[in-house]
Amino acid sequence: MALSADEVRHVARLARLALTDAEVEALAPQLSQILAYAEQVGEVAAQDVEPTTHPFALRDVSRPDEPQPSLPREDVLAAAPHAEQDRFGVPRIVSEEG
Amino acid sequence: MVLTRLSAVELAQKLRTKDVSAVEVVEAHLERIAAIDGVVADGDVWRAVPADELTSRDIHAYLHVTAAAAREHAADVDRRRAAGDDLGPLAGVPLALKDVLTMRGAPTTVGSRMLEGWLPPYDATVTERLRAADLVVLGKTNMDEFAMGSSTENSAYGPTRNPWDLGRVPGGSSGGSAAAVAGLMAPLSIGTDTGGSIRQPAALTGIVGAKPTYGTVSRYGLVAFASSLDQAGPFARTVEDAAHLQTLIHGHDPRDSTSITDTPADLLTTLRDGIDGLRIGVVTELQGDGYEPGVRRVFEQALERFERLGAKIVEVSLPHAGYGLPAYYLIAPSEASSNLARFDGVRYGLRVDAPTAEEMNAATRAAGFGPEVKRRIMIGTHALSSGYYDAYYLQASKVRTLIARDFASAFEQADVLVSPTSPTVAFGLGDKTADPLAMYLNDVATVPASLAGTPALSLPAGTAEAPDAPQATLPVGLQIMAPLLRDDLMYRVGWAFESDLGFTPIPAGDTAVEVA
Amino acid sequence: MSATTMSGEPISATTAAEHGVDLLQGDTGEWELVVGLEVHVELQTRTKMWCGCSTDFGADPNTNVCPVCTGQPGALPVVNEQAVRDATLLGLALNGEIAPICRFHRKNYFYPDLAKNYQISQYDVPLVNDGWLDVEVPTGDGQSVSRRVRIERLHMEEDTGKSLHVGDTGRLHGADRSLIDYNRCGIPLLEIVSRPDIHDADTAQAYLRELQSIVRATGVSDARMEEGSIRCDANVSVRRPGDELGTRTEIKNLNSIRSLGRAIAYEAQRQIGVIEDGGTIVMETRHWDEGRGVTETLRVKESVTDYRYFPDPDLVEITSPAEKVEAIRTLLPxxxxxxxxxxxxxxxxxxxxxxxxxxxxxxxxxxxxxxxxxxxxxxxxxxxxxxxxxxxxxxxxxxxxxxxxxxxxxxxxxxxxxxxxxxxxxxxxxxxxxxxxxxxxxxxxxQGLRQVSDEGELRTIVEQVVAANADTVEAIRGGNDKAIGALVGQVMKETRGQADPRKTNELLREVIG
Structure with a gap:
């Protein structure tokens, strides 16, 4: 299917990507072309086929509830673009969570 | 004796007998890197020169060279060897690490502006195992940004060049790791393979590269592209070296829930057993149209060689293999769209300031990700979104099941499957960058094994011309695919082929690589 | 938006009549209140859901963190087996069916307190389905009535970090920046979703109270609302009796069982008022303002809210064979x-x-x-x-x-x-x-606290008091029985309160005759 510029903007919002108008214009045909190619999967009759999410059907992998050392706080905050009061700082949050 | 031309096994032998020291081996490689790779050979950690200052003579395999740490580690290995300590089989052998695996003490960039300068606070399991085995890490290698690409041209730090022809790409996404080994700047390296990112560059640079069975090499510390497909594996100039390197990194890791608990196959014991009587399956769907004539010719010769070596060639079909690439280009971007959500300017990496957190996230991601990464995030976000999930992600996951079943029935008729690794020889820098879909088609032969999780190896099968250069001599790779957990079988077949072929995997006639 | 559960089946609600709950009276007739509750419970495991970091409450900011729970590139989750056992135990306590196989999905949304910008949760195959809870609802006369509230599902997920909003108000609105602490990020969380079987605020409160008691009895959490280890959101709608379900609003910020009751009562009346005035209810999230006793629009649920759930490729399926479930059942208190x-x-x-x-x-x-x-x-x-x-x-x-x-x-x-x-x-x-x-x-x-009940000792004191209060004694003899209280008081004073009041009374009557 062909993606319109508005659809590209909608997807960009979901993906939290600030795209320029030029990028939107360039992406719309590219994404449409790639999707048209990928849509070939729809030719396969697979109604009753179980989807695969892992090549290996491993199950019940878990760990015991035993504490392991945490990282030193300095190590975690060292990479933060902005840290303040031992926390990660971000500008004003506008949206509400989840 | 030119140390950089020796295989890992040969170097290990000379180190064991103390003919050379680990420090000498490291120095020889650092010297070559400094000479041909385009690095600022200065300080504890050497950096690649900026993309706009790279010349057409710079291979640009490395992003960072951990010179001081490598020298120190090598000296330590020499001390312990002198003291009579029991060291691992490849102790003191240097190697290069794809910049997608975390390692303390140097930046991990994943080829992206997003993580420029990021110093990871922990080591990947693969990194830990290599260190424990006393392999000496020379540095971190260039790659397509977030491992998305087939030419290494998507690196934010400039493309890597193919040592066989500096005007051509080394393949990707592990192009830096492949070029480091092909260009004699390391005897071994680690790459990662999601849809062919080890096998295809191995083919294009004339070396050996293997994607182990999914789940046998821990993904802990591997910056995720597509979690259900990503797998780290070895590059080397010989099959035996690759088998040794895979042996050092595989095995169960409790920190990776998808890590297989079974003991991995012993890759070395049966390596030289030969292939007399083995059934080698030629996959109908992975040949013919779309493969360059030179590639087809070398592949035909390879089949003749297998027959001479006593194997039986059988034709097998993977009926759904043709849908592998479309399925892959839905599944991998879907997982990537979620895996890359964490790059938001909050905890690490780039931040572009903006008045609100939401705008800051969006601006950071716009500035930090390159065009191909954005494209895949967009495709994946769309494929998972409401109203499209069933037709895209879910349908692709069902096709994946069918492909895995195809492999299972093919392996009832053949012990291993073979195909050309790549439909083309190395193509020119810039030749495919304008057409994303054309670039994706490089993965047509490698993606099926990725979806099925089966182990697959690429090794040099000969050389061929390029369609645009009839006089060129460029390597052609042969792909050997084995059943799940039978990595030993692909190495055994590969070793038999390699020893009969007598290929010298060192590019000739190019001044850049003739420094050694 | 059609009313369906997460697994896509139509929502079935009970009616107020079935529960013997009175309808609400509006200006234009009777209304039925329909409430479903989403309760989150933080498990009291020693470590987080996916990593070995401690879950201790109140640690210094960003000290219980590691590559996994801060979403460092390359880090991977591994399920805490105790969290699965705890969730199973609570599921059994809520009369639920334990799924033989369940899996984890990623719920994708961006928020700074969510380190990976996706929450690992469960989607189409939760651990527990189809439970129920019988709750005792007080009827105000010292009696109670029992009502059954069905539980659609219980699933496992992870908590988010905490944001400190810096600025004038200390709240999100009006803050100029926020500071994130990931200590809580990744703590095991259970979400328990009721069916819309609640038709009055009292039942909602009784349900939450009962659920809290069950959580505590099983020992999987201390379930303290004030510390956030149990949290409740309410989905509230109204309809004419017999009609399809009305459009619901989701009420957040319910910090006590009392708030839950007040918020539901307020929201029901608000919705009735809106509809009776010719308006329509908008599907939205509303914030309960405890001080003002009102709900306010927090955010309109856009049709674009699209969590893009898909199976988490970093995790594998969890199985609960019958023998495992029965072994856990034996642990039910x-x-x-x-x-x-x-x-x-x-x-x-x-x-x-x-x-x-x-x-x-x-x-x-x-x-x-x-x-x-x-x-x-x-x-x-x-x-x-x-x-x-x-x-x-x-x-x-x-x-x-x-x-x-x-x-x-x-x-x-x-x-x-x-x-x-x-x-x-x-x-x-x-x-x-x-x-x-x-x-x-x-x-x-x-402290020498001892009742004087030794008869000899008490009799001596009583006799002294009788002798010293002749007037009062006369009055008692004259029929003023209440005056004896004054004498009891005197004895108490003499014994510094330690006299046995009953015995004192007896002895006084005996001595006075």
Whole structure:
């Protein structure tokens, strides 16, 4: 299917990507072309086929509830673009969570 | 004796007998890197020169060279060897690490502006195992940004060049790791393979590269592209070296829930057993149209060689293999769209300031990700979104099941499957960058094994011309695919082929690589 | 938006009539209230859901963090097996079906307190389906009625970090930046989703209270609303009886069981008002303002809210074979309904029984009875004076050092006449002061708290008082029986309050004749 510029903007919002108008214009045909190619999967009759999410059907992998050392706080905050009061700082949050 | 031309096994032998020291081996490689790779050979950690200052003579395999740490580690290995300590089989052998695996003490960039300068606070399991085995890490290698690409041209730090022809790409996404080994700047390296990112560059640079069975090499510390497909594996100039390197990194890791608990196959014991009587399956769907004539010719010769070596060639079909690439280009971007959500300017990496957190996230991601990464995030976000999930992600996951079943029935008729690794020889820098879909088609032969999780190896099968250069001599790779957990079988077949072929995997006639 | 559950089946709600709940009266006729609750419970495992970081509450910011729970590139989750066991145990306590195979999905949304910008949760195949809870709803006359609330699902997920909003107001609105602490990020969280089977605020409150009690009884969480280890959101709608479900709003920021009741009552009236005025209800999230007693629009649920759920490729399926489930079932403790029945048989009133269970005092009650105390007396003391004194001191019973044995000892001292009720209360204060280092008998002895019931000693005092108050004695003899109170008071004064009041009364009457 062909993606319109508005659809590209909608997807960009979901993906939290600030795209320029030029990028939107360039992406719309590219994404449409790639999707048209990928849509070939729809030719396969697979109604009753179980989807695969892992090549290996491993199950019940878990760990015991035993504490392991945490990282030193300095190590975690060292990479933060902005840290303040031992926390990660971000500008004003506008949206509400989840 | 030119140390950089020796295989890992040969170097290990000379180190064991103390003919050379680990420090000498490291120095020889650092010297070559400094000479041909385009690095600022200065300080504890050497950096690649900026993309706009790279010349057409710079291979640009490395992003960072951990010179001081490598020298120190090598000296330590020499001390312990002198003291009579029991060291691992490849102790003191240097190697290069794809910049997608975390390692303390140097930046991990994943080829992206997003993580420029990021110093990871922990080591990947693969990194830990290599260190424990006393392999000496020379540095971190260039790659397509977030491992998305087939030419290494998507690196934010400039493309890597193919040592066989500096005007051509080394393949990707592990192009830096492949070029480091092909260009004699390391005897071994680690790459990662999601849809062919080890096998295809191995083919294009004339070396050996293997994607182990999914789940046998821990993904802990591997910056995720597509979690259900990503797998780290070895590059080397010989099959035996690759088998040794895979042996050092595989095995169960409790920190990776998808890590297989079974003991991995012993890759070395049966390596030289030969292939007399083995059934080698030629996959109908992975040949013919779309493969360059030179590639087809070398592949035909390879089949003749297998027959001479006593194997039986059988034709097998993977009926759904043709849908592998479309399925892959839905599944991998879907997982990537979620895996890359964490790059938001909050905890690490780039931040572009903006008045609100939401705008800051969006601006950071716009500035930090390159065009191909954005494209895949967009495709994946769309494929998972409401109203499209069933037709895209879910349908692709069902096709994946069918492909895995195809492999299972093919392996009832053949012990291993073979195909050309790549439909083309190395193509020119810039030749495919304008057409994303054309670039994706490089993965047509490698993606099926990725979806099925089966182990697959690429090794040099000969050389061929390029369609645009009839006089060129460029390597052609042969792909050997084995059943799940039978990595030993692909190495055994590969070793038999390699020893009969007598290929010298060192590019000739190019001044850049003739420094050694 | 069509009303379906997460797994896509149509939502089935009960009716108020089925539950014997009165309809709400609007200006234009009767309305039926329909409420479903989403309750989140933080598990009290030692470590987080996916990593070995501690779950300790109140640690310094960003000290219980590692590559996994801060979403470092390359880090991977591994399931905490205890969290799965705890979730299974609670699912069984809620009469749920444990799925033989379940898996984890990623719920994708961007928020700074969510380190990976996706939450690992469960989607189409949760661990637990189709449970129910019978709740006792007080009817206001000391009686109660039992109502069944069905539980659609219980699933496992992870908590988010905490944001500190810096700026003028301290709240999100008006803040100029936010500071994130990931200590809480990745703590195991259970989400328990009820069916829309609730038709009044009382039942909603009773459901939450009962759920809290069950969570505590199973020991999987301390379920403290004030610390956020149990949280509740309410989905509220109204409809004409017999109609399809109305558009619902989701009420957040319910910080106590009382807020839940108030918010539902307010929201029901608001919705009725909007519809009766010709308006329509918008599907939205509303914020409960405790101070003003109103709900306010927080955010309109856009049709673009699209979490893009897909199976988490970093995790594998969890199986619950019958033998594993049955082994966990054997760990089920006595649940509140059974405890209430047992307490009733021990002579405890329904209100006291509910209070003992809700406040977590059941182990103290059981210990007291085991140490010989009468059930009714133990309940009286625990939910009466002891709870009152602890609350006044701001102490939890374990911190005060009070044991069930202390309670039994106290009751025995009353029963054998050593202590009056009044003295016993002083003794309780003494035990609390000593943080349990001294028992009731020791406190009584140290402080000389002892009822004078020795007849000889008391008779001497009574005779002195009678002799010294001739006028009063005359009045009593003259028929003013109430005047005897003044003499009892005199005896109490002489004995510094330690006289047995009943015995004093008897002796006075005997001496006066």
């Amino acid at each position: 006595e649940l509140p309904a059974a405890s209430r029945a047992r307490l009733g048989e021990a002579g405890v009133t329904p209100e006291q029984a509910a209070a003992i269970i809700a406040t977590g005092l059941l182990p103290w009650f059981d210990d007291a009875v085991a140490a010989g105390a009468d059930g009714a007396a133990a309940a009286n003391w625990l939910v009466g004076d002891i709870a009152g004194q602890l609350s006044a001191e701001g102490l939890r019973i374990e911190a005060a050092g009070l044991t069930g044995a202390h309670v039994a000892e106290l009751i025995a001292l009353i029963e054998d006449g050593t202590l009056s009720t009044k003295l016993a209360k002083q003794v309780v204060a003494g035990v609390i002061d000593a943080r349990g280092a001294k028992g009731p008998a020791q406190v009584a002895e140290d």
